[in-house]
Amino acid sequence: MQLSHSVRAVFDETNLVSCAGLVPALALAEQAGWSEHLEGLSVPSPNAAAKATCVVAGMLAGADSIDDLDLLRHGAMTRLFKGVRAPSTLGTFLRSFTHGHVQQLDAAGAHLLAGLARNLPALLTGGGPDGVVFLDVDDTIREVHGYAKQGASYGYSRVRGLNLQLATLSTPAAAPVIARARLRRGSVASATGAGRMLAQAITTAKAAGASGQLLCRADSAYYGWAFVGTALRHGAWFSVTARANASINRAITSIQESVWTPIKYPHAVWDEDEQRWISDAEVAEVPYVAFTSRRKPEHVECRLVVRRVKRLQPATPDGSQQGELLPAWRYHAFVTNSTLSTIEADQRHREHAIIEQVIAELKDGPLAHLPSGSYPANAAWAALAVTAFNIARTAAVAAAMSTARWATLRRRIINVPARIASRARHFVLHLPDQWPWQHAWTTLSAAATGPPIPLTS
Structure with missing residues (x-):
């Protein structure tokens, strides 16, 4: 492809917008009561709901810093949307937040998710009374630079940053949405506040219509009574990777060789320890009592499900890899109280990695940076990023x-240019002819704003 003519650019079109997909996307949020949920936001800043919506809209269009929010002020955007604010105004708005205001924003986001799921049941399809809903909890470090970031420090990853803990909801047929999230100081332990986070996420899940069996999943950082006890109190299943200790090792050793069941993965799984793909393993289980060091009412009778993978011999000096000479295994164990079969329990537990997809999308979007030196401002930014993610999903x-993925949605649906024309007291969006994803755009528009108004000649 090459230019067919010489081109001269002139920035003078007042009826053009570059992100027409914000119209149906924000309409979905308004249908779910976003503005009403923000009425309880008591941050000392006028028109707080309009400013919060500006930040969310900028994130939907690809903004990952406060300066990037200026992309909302172009062409006919002020004709399409009321209350568009300058980045400096939005930065001042974010810096006016306190911890309590951030919690109000978290609650508004949870109510919005419930409204979105109520209006569009397909968001959590398969989560009905006969289904299963996966609630995954994990955390990640968002690296920051400079010494003006409040709360930034070195954590378990040895990277200086802030810690984001989040809980996602998904089903076997539905991609994950974020039930709850919380920004924390960088040096915090992963499991700090896990019980409260899980309890809030379960409440949000039920409000969003997740009436099926909840399965709460987490990695070994959350192996403890706080997480497991919260799941039990709410009548949920848990599936948590067990930490290697003497008790776990004794339980694994007690498994008879005859009970190991070979499994074949439909798709190869990447093994981080040996840096290779594996496609087969063996699984077994044994009854287990967890947390016996605590008082007796907190002892948990459960199942210890173990997966073992053959360990290959190390590479030879010439770089080739020889086969195994003596039997050697690596063991991966988790505790669960589910009634799933051993093989299915192992499969469902490994699917906990889906939360990494959400973390990657956030870091590829608004959490590419934490834009302020103020910790509450960054916490508010993270809370609004969660809202933007759920609207995008x-x-x-x-x-x-x-x-x-979110980036795909931005390219195909959100960041689509359109020219505005007025007709019969309505705005008409003229979008590109032969846009490859026209059907998806019109399908979204119909769901958010009703069928397009027919044009009359």
Whole structure:
């Protein structure tokens, strides 16, 4: 492809917008009561709801810093949307937050998710009374630079940053949405506040219509009574990777060789320890009592499910890899109280890694940076990023693109240019002819704003 003519650029079109997909996306949020949920936001800043929506809209369009929010002020955006604010105003708004205001924003986001799921049940399809809903908890470090970031420090990853803990909801047929999230100081332990986070996420899940069996999953950092006890109190299943200790090792040793069941993965699994792909393993289980060092009412009778993978001999000096000479295994164990079969329990537990997809999408979007030196401002930014993620996920489902990542949604649906024309007291968006994803855009628009108004000649 090459230019067919010489081109001269002039920035003078007042009826053009570059991100027309914000119209149906924000309409979905308004249908779910976003503005009403923000009425309880008591941050000392006028028009707080409009400013919060500006930040969310900028994130939906690809902003990952406060300066990037200026992309909302162009062309006919002020005709399409009321209350568009300058980045300096939005930065001042974020810096006016306190910890209590951030919690109000978290609650508003949880109510919005419930409204989105109520209006679009396909968001959590398969989570009905006969289904199963996965609630995954994990945390990640968002690296920051400079010494003006409040709360930034070195944590378990040996990277200086802030810690984001989050809980996601998904089903076997639905991609994950974020139930709850919390920004924390960088040096915090992963499991700190795990019980409270899980309890809030379970409440949000039920409000969002997740009436099926909840399965709460986490890695070994959350292996403890706080997480497991919270799941039990709420009548949920748990599936948590067990930490290697003497008790776990004795339980694994007690497993008879005859009970190991070979399994074949439909798709190869990447093994971080040996840096190779594996496609087969063996699983077994044994009854186990967890947390016996605590008082007796907190002892948990459960199942210890173990997966073992053959360990290959190390590479030879010439770089080749020889086969195994003596039997050697690596063991991966987790505790669960589910009634799933051993093989299915192992499969479902390994699917906990889906939360990493959500973390990657956040870091590829608004959490590419934590833009302020103020810790509460960054916490508010993270809370609004969660809201933007859930709106984007809902928009993808409404557009019949349920497997699309956020970046894909931005390219195909959100960041689509359009020219505005007025006709019969209505705005008409003229979008590009032969846009490859026209059907997805119109499907989303119909779900958010109703069928397009027919044009009359």
